[in-house]
Amino acid sequence: MNKPNMHYAELKDSYLFYNISQKIKAYLEQNPGTHLYRMGIGDVSRPLCEEVIKALHGAVDDQAGAETFHGYMPEQGAPFLRETIAKHYASRGVKLESDEVFVSSGASDELGDILDLFDRENSALVIEPAYPAYVDANVIAGRKIVHLPAGRKNGFLPSPSEDAVADIIYICSPNNPTGAVFNKVQLKEWVDFANKNGSVILFDAAYEAFIEDDTLPRSIFEIEGARTCAIEICSLSKTAGFTGTRLGYTVIPKDLVREGLRFNDMWVRNRTTKTNGVSYIIQRGGAAVFTDEGRRQIMENIRYYKNNAKILTDALDELGIWYTGGKNAPYVWMECPKGLKSWELFDILLTKAQVVGTPGEGFGACGEGYFRFSSFGSREDTVEAAERIKKLFG
Numbered sequence: 001m002n003k004p005n006m007h008y009a010e011l012k013d014s015y016l017f018y019n020i021s022q023k024i025k026a027y028l029e030q031n032p033g034t035h036l037y038r039m040g041i042g043d044v045s046r047p048l049c050e051e052v053i054k055a056l057h058g059a060v061d062d063q064a065g066a067e068t069f070h071g072y073m074p075e076q077g078a079p080f081l082r083e084t085i086a087k088h089y090a091s092r093g094v095k096l097e098s099d100e101v102f103v104s105s106g107a108s109d110e111l112g113d114i115l116d117l118f119d120r121e122n123s124a125l126v127i128e129p130a131y132p133a134y135v136d137a138n139v140i141a142g143r144k145i146v147h148l149p150a151g152r153k154n155g156f157l158p159s160p161s162e163d164a165v166a167d168i169i170y171i172c173s174p175n176n177p178t179g180a181v182f183n184k185v186q187l188k189e190w191v192d193f194a195n196k197n198g199s200v201i202l203f204d205a206a207y208e209a210f211i212e213d214d215t216l217p218r219s220i221f222e223i224e225g226a227r228t229c230a231i232e233i234c235s236l237s238k239t240a241g242f243t244g245t246r247l248g249y250t251v252i253p254k255d256l257v258r259e260g261l262r263f264n265d266m267w268v269r270n271r272t273t274k275t276n277g278v279s280y281i282i283q284r285g286g287a288a289v290f291t292d293e294g295r296r297q298i299m300e301n302i303r304y305y306k307n308n309a310k311i312l313t314d315a316l317d318e319l320g321i322w323y324t325g326g327k328n329a330p331y332v333w334m335e336c337p338k339g340l341k342s343w344e345l346f347d348i349l350l351t352k353a354q355v356v357g358t359p360g361e362g363f364g365a366c367g368e369g370y371f372r373f374s375s376f377g378s379r380e381d382t383v384e385a386a387e388r389i390k391k392l393f394g
């Protein structure tokens, strides 16, 4: 008799986005035709940049010619893209070999798959509030989760603690949902802690491109000692609008070794067993992101979102409301005004200002009393939402 993975029964239902959509549906049924200012979305709204589109078209044409056609791609990624990404890191002072870079079809896939490298007896530390996939992927694998709550006192950037030691450590910086970014000193504490305890850090750098303060680390490999304790998972989803196109990359240094096993070799073995590579066409599109012109064009979109974030944070500054994020991240994480709970604020914003955000409680218990706005919407909606928030709480 087949026995399913019973750990699925332990997963908490994710009510967050379902509840939000139900509340919106009910509101629109009572108020048909009302325009909502949607500041809750985690998806991008700007199209792919011209350089990427050009490269995608070129790659489609390649597939039409016998001489230029590509079949299966190498499982670890096309050499042209692995080299391009390694050069991109080098331009920021991080030395990588191109075979330390693995091309993926996105960070979500990779965050789940990478757990194949770890024993099921390993424990996983999650700094909360957190992107829900970290907890869920480990619950499915039956791992023990160590929760490390963050809060306003540490700016949602907690230091490691000997009371919260685990074999796998998730760090997301710039953070979703809080928009907070670890500085080099803070990140060094985590690297030293991981090396001391033999832990491995899974560093989620999905929002690195939003960092504009050059003193802040965009990669964990800017920190001395990270090559022996970290894996970096990155994505072009928010960097270059690839949410629907799908491309990411993972860096596994050859110096990351536990019990005599090299994680880089293990991942080669894993990829060659479990994938047949990422589409040639998409990898060509991805490579265009790293050209000078591609870089310039994607930064225009990022600036557009960052200006949206500034419109929101200017409004909160005017109101004297505490928040993190926005400056080096696409998310703004605010304290709910007037001591409101996060779902209470959701209801008030929806019904009194027609503004939709994301209640912090949905990202873990310590998100209660906080609220997330995203800057991925349109400029017009963001401007109007900020005005409405000011009117409501001014």
Ligand code: PLP
Binding pocket: 042, 105, 106, 107, 108, 109, 131, 172, 175, 176, 204, 206, 234, 235, 236, 237, 243, 247, 248
């Ligand atoms: N990591 C974080 C922190 C995210 O917020 C997201 C998407 O919202 C992802 C990973 C997933 O990115 P991808 O689209 O590459 O799967």
